[in-house]
Amino acid sequence: MRESRARGADRLATLVFWAGACLVAALFLWLVGDVLWRGFSHLSLSFLTDAPEDAGRTGGIAPIIVSTLIIVAICMAVTVPLGLGTAILLAEYLPGSSRQGRLVRRSLDVLAGVPSVVFGLFGNALFCQLFGLGFSLLSGGLTLACMVLPFFIRTAEEGLRAVPREYRMAASALGLSQTGTLAHVLLPAAMPGLMAGFILAVTRSLAETAALIFTSGYVDRMPESLFESGRTLSVHIYDLAMNVSGGDGAAYASALVLMVILIVLNRVAMWLSRKWSTTKVVAS
Structure with a gap:
């Protein structure tokens, strides 16, 4: 009786997990399919x-x-x-129980939850006004x-903690310094986690809108320097969808281009990660 209940609970849990995975996959396919359907014809x-017109x-x-590429770079x-x-x-110099480490981690956790529009106002006050950069690609x-x-x-x-x-003990036994251990052992081993952080950062920066409205501006002409204003794809999509009547087709096509750029950057990042890790292992 008890074994039967356990098997039933396992089957129910498996069903719930598969249902969640299928739901996520269906939402992803629906999103990609909608953008492709509405945007490909305008591409x-x-x-x-x-350059944009009208x-x-x-x-x-x-x-x-x-x-977009300049701001992300x-x-x-x-x-x-x-x-x-x-x-x-x-990860390597401040113990997890140290006061300084706890303070820095707590500050980072708080900053991660701050709305992007607040960062936009902060960037406008600091970079645009105080530093005198104005609405520019550099400010954004x-x-x-x-x-x-x-x-x-x-x-x-x-x-790195993973x-x-x-x-670390093996590297120390071989006589590697802490810097050598970082360069030849820890960073290659931690590369999947580092690339996950890099991809998250690229994704967040590519998709950001609110912070850039207050810092890089709306100008849609070709930038000639870092100190000129420029419009990113996310801001362009927002403007077409919300402020321009009849701009839905161009908005969907721009969204499709943004998705392609994101996929290409992710693949290039993963390729560089594998190549760098392999090179380091062979060199070691």
């Missing part, structure tokens, strides 16, 4: 190479793509070195870096 070579109803999104150029250094400090990229740093740091820290302690 063309000219759409990718021309408030985005016609023309293309070439300046929008360029502005600025964001990641600041996030990766600063975030990785902080993660290494928390730096604001996004402040916003995604908590996610990257916490994910990278957990990736490396077995035996790796």
